[in-house]
Amino acid sequence: MAEPLTRVVRRKEDVLFSTCAPLRPFPDVLLTHLQKWAQAAPSRAFLAERSAAGRWYELTYSAAMRWVDSVAELLVELNSAYGDRLLIISENSIAHGVVSLAAMSVGIAVVQISPSYLTTRTGLERVREICEVARPGYLFASPQALLAAAGPLPIGEAVGVSFDRVIALGPAGAGDRRDHATAELQMRRSALHGDSIAKIMFTSGTTGSPKGVINTHRMLCAQQQQMAQLWQFVEERPPVLCDWLPWSHTSGGNNSFNMTLRNGGTLYIDNGRPTLSGIELTLRNVAEVRPTWYTNVPAGYSLLLPMLQRSRLLTERFFSRLDLLVYGGAGLSPGLWAGIDELARSTRGTPAPWACGWGLTETASTTTVTHFPISGAGQIGVPLPGMTCRLTKRHGHYAIAVKGPNVTPGYFGDTDATARAFDDEGYFITGDSVSFVDEENPSRGLRFEGRFAEQFKLATGTWVQPSSIKASLLSRAGPLVRDVILEGPDGPYLVALIWINEEVAVRDFRWSESCEGNDQGSIALQEFLKMVIGEHNAGCVDNAERIVRACVLGIPPSLSSGELTEKGTIALHRFRTARRTQIESLFAAEYGFSIPQAAI
Structure with a gap:
């Protein structure tokens, strides 16, 4: 790992944050990497997939x-x-x-x-x-x-x-x-040449309508050079991945695939998925491949953890040659972090090699990464070489805009959207909110605080920042809760829709179907979640953070319903459309459960 050395320039209204190391030269065209390894390592496996007979x-x-x-x-x-x-x-x-x-x-x-x-x-x-x-x-x-x-x-x-x-x-x-x-x-x-369009990648539409993001050859090649300068071990030992992330999204198609190609690694295509029906295939594949680099979304790790906890042999194979454990796409709960870290320590005597980054389709996947030890979830690291982040105070955190060689020139066929996406200094406006982990030591990097598009006001006019509330709940609930969706725009108070890890709920609470039932498992699950929310509420200073009513999603979000993206993250506007009746019933006290007043 490179040493984290950063530069901070404080201006009147904002902060410019960058990494000191300059970006080194890189090829202009992606094919150059394949040509290189076809000569340098012709017999090394580049891609691998399961055959019809089940063999690689x-x-x-x-x-x-x-x-x-x-x-x-x-x-x-x-x-x-x-x-x-x-x-x-x-x-x-x-x-x-x-x-x-x-x-x-x-x-x-x-x-x-x-x-x-x-x-x-x-x-x-x-x-x-x-x-x-x-x-x-x-x-x-x-x-x-x-x-x-x-x-x-x-x-x-x-x-x-x-x-x-x-x-x-x-x-x-x-x-x-x-x-x-x-x-x-x-x-x-x-x-x-570098400005030739390599891809047009459509955004997942997590918070709005998808747009066609231009990805040039220069963007794709620059991003991999940037990553290799910070995660230097990928050049010393070609990475081996076992990865399901879809190539139609930037993380799988630009990060996993191109990182394998740039560094002469091997990508085993995982035909599993971070679902109850697909996780068994993922476990089989991971156990056989024993990857040196593993990436998943938090929803995938929440399914992986209880299965690793059940099998010492599987855990040993998973960690046997792992260099890096990466998550992205959504916030990782502290419970998941701690659970996997505990398995790593008991298996090989060292902490889990966690790393995280932050980026967008418009930045060819990545803008900041952690390339130094981190103590918990939520940290997103420092800018990649050649990148500058412009941080502007807003709602108690920093609005982040970025500039660098891996930033898109714009949206295909949409000059108006392109013009709106950049500020007057040429920085791409991300719409995301961050903070410094330590204002006095910027080299400890940034913390992700959420998307401004997800923030909303209650009827009182008070702003709600869902990301911090979700982090509080996830840290208390452990691996039981996969995600929390907070609702209340222009409403009198906050309500929570809770997506649980069904395997953990069955294992720990003997839960079945939904928490509306009167069976003991449903009651026990309700009481635990009431306690979790009550503990959160006890530390709140105003109603913009307190949750009054909640429910467990008996029917979890799915890809087929459009509520999930291919990455396994919730497409918020589609979720709200599909669950409108359920959300209205929560506010009308016709559904879910209320949180004891004493806890509030």
Whole structure:
């Protein structure tokens, strides 16, 4: 890890915060990394996935380079042009990775969409909206995605890139082939530069409508150089990942995938998910791979922890060669942090190697990271080399805006949104709130305080900051609670909708179905949550922090309902729309449970 040395410039109305180390040179084009490792480590596995027989199939760097060249030539033969867009609708797979690299290598921008959007009419409408913005000329879709489609694909006049043809060009189907070096292919590649669009990534829509974020080759390459300068061990030992994070989102597609590629690592594609039905697959995969780098969202860790606690063998394999344990996408509860830390200490005698970062789709995934020991959840570290954060006081914390080589130039086809996204000094306005862990020692980094879009006023005119209230509740509830949604805009008081970890609830409270029931497990769960909220309320100084009524979500948020993003985080505006009746019933005292007045 690099030493955390930072620079702070205090101006009249704001603070400029940066890292002292300058950003070192990096390639302009993403394909450069694949070309490097195809020469330097040709037989090393780059991507791996489960075969139909259940065994791992590994694609080496040299085979990946040949396959990418073949698919790139196919795209050229389809009369594609520099600047066209290719829509990819596929689960994470080797073919998906190859096609995306091939397209980017000949100046075709990739637009990746989760296949789950094809399974519902609402999702198909989302695909239509994305296609209206991106106007893709070509489509690559996996057979599984097409079979699950709830209706015709609203893709306009996009030309299909045959899945079977792509597979036939791969190592298993092609045999010996000449190196593809057609004049057109080489001309297209020589025209690439740092400002060429590599991807158009649509935001998850957690707090608003999704927008098409331009990702240039320079952004993607800069971000990986920035990370490697702070997490230096990735250059000394190529990382091995076992990762499910979807490539249609920036964390999986730009961080996990590109970090593997930049550092000559191996990415085992985890076909599990952070769900009750998918976590068993994840555990099997992790136990076999024994990753050196593991990333998950807090919802995934909440399912992982109780299973690790049950199996000493699984825990030993999980930690056996782990260099870094990363979380992102949402706040990690102190209970989860402590639980996994305890397992690490008992297994290998050292703390869990936790790290965290913060960023957005507009910053190619990451803007700040912790590259030094941290003592608890919530810390997001210091700016990456080459980045400057502008911090402006607002509502008791700092509004953060950022500038650097990994920041998007704007939104595809939306000049108005692009203009609104930047301030008069060229800083990208993130909409997020942060604070210093220690104002006297900025090198201890920043703490994430939430999104301003999630803040709201009660009827009294008092501002509510949900992130600090959620952190208080999660720290008291431990791994039982996966997330808390606070409601009360223009209302008389706060109410809480609680998403629980069902496995922990069954194990510790013999809970079933919902806390509305009169069985002992439901009553015990209610009483525990009343105690948790009561302890929180006892430390509150005003009504803007106190919770008066609460309920447990009997039906948890799901991807199919649109309430969850592919990352497993709650899409707040969709959640509120879907749960409007439930929320209104809480305020009307027709649902849930009240918190004893004595606790307030």
